[in-house]
Amino acid sequence: MAFGEIKVRSYNGQIDRTRVEDLERRCEVGPAEHVFLFTDTMGDPICRIRNSPMYKMLVAESNNELVGVIQGSIKVATVRKPPKDQAKVGYILGLRVSPLHRRQGIGSTLVHHLEQWFIANQVDYAYMATEKNNQASVKLFVDKLGYVNFRTPAILVHPVNSPSFQISYNIEITKLKVEQAEFLYRKFMGSTEFFPNDIDKILRNKLSLGTWVAYPRGELSSGEFGSDGRVPNSWAMLSVWNSGELFKLRIGKAPLTCLLYAKCSRLIHKAFPCLKMFSLPDFFHPFGFYFMYGLHREGPFSGKLVWTLCKFVHNMASNCKDCKVVVTEVGGGDAVKLHIPHWKLLSCPEDLWCIKALKNSERNSLYELTRTPQATRALFVDPREV
């Protein structure tokens, strides 16, 4: 098929909704030998970007057939580029090309059109995340379109399918008011890479279930947590986003080890329910998940506090009917991941983020950015971009 026959236009829910969902079902994301996940958008393919301040979805058509789709969102976030600390960033996600139409330039054309929309809206940098071994995607963005490898955060997944965890009496867990949470985030995480300028909108979104802090019991004598800038010596904070309200996940195909484990653990659990064994939930039917974001910690005991907060969220998730996993994503070199309970079988140790400067004036600062080592650096992963 000739390149010129491809028509790219904005998504129109009335005519494209079912065709986009059908395309999504036909696309495997990632290499064939790995687990691949289907995203069930429950009749609203644009739901993943709907909560962003600005968003766009494009479709590609060939002879009236829908052959490709891409989504993008724009926001202002912390990106260290002196003299300014903030930049307009455009996030690219959900790129899919119909298997029968690949290697004909449709993927590149869609990215190019989305970049034009970013440029028209004064975006400084475009960025995207992909699985490190998704060769097609890495080659397309890095080799063909000039993106550079930027960060390799870890996606940590913990299944929800066990009795409640006991929370230590020595640790106090408090839910913050939105204003308190916003104040603490701006004060302690404002300079974290990709910290969103509109954190208040995220915290006030109906999908945000709340922000909690943990600290050693008795360390906060009086007053509200964080008021007047007073915080205990050791403390930790995180927020929870109910992603399952937006879309569901389902495993399409999994390695044999994963299938065997799931089957055996469920059988043993059925036969010996009194053995408090952890059985893997049924991931083959659509399920929801909680996403933990804005993890921050300070002080010598903060590792234990993070661990406890994660267990607390797990307990919360086990009360939600279709929530089968708790997920979070943290900077690749951030030691906080040592304190986040997760299953290696389900997690991804290195997600790959790639970035590209869209303005000539930003090319040098991008060079500086990508040269900065990510070791120990925290990263704010926006729940609206999951």
Ligand SMILES: CC(C)(COP(=O)(O)OP(=O)(O)OC[C@H]1O[C@@H](n2cnc3c(N)ncnc32)[C@H](O)[C@@H]1OP(=O)(O)O)[C@@H](O)C(=O)NCCC(=O)NCCS
């Ligand atoms: C990734 C994907 C969108 C590429 O779409 P596409 O229309 O085939 O891409 P293009 O034709 O524009 O390819 C442009 C370049 O990307 C690279 N590329 C694309 N697919 C490739 C593959 N399977 N293997 C190696 N390189 C590949 C090549 O450099 C190619 O240029 P060339 O054909 O001149 O060699 C498509 O394979 C897809 O939908 N995959 C499943 C969903 C997915 O993984 N999405 C990405 C999530 S971020």
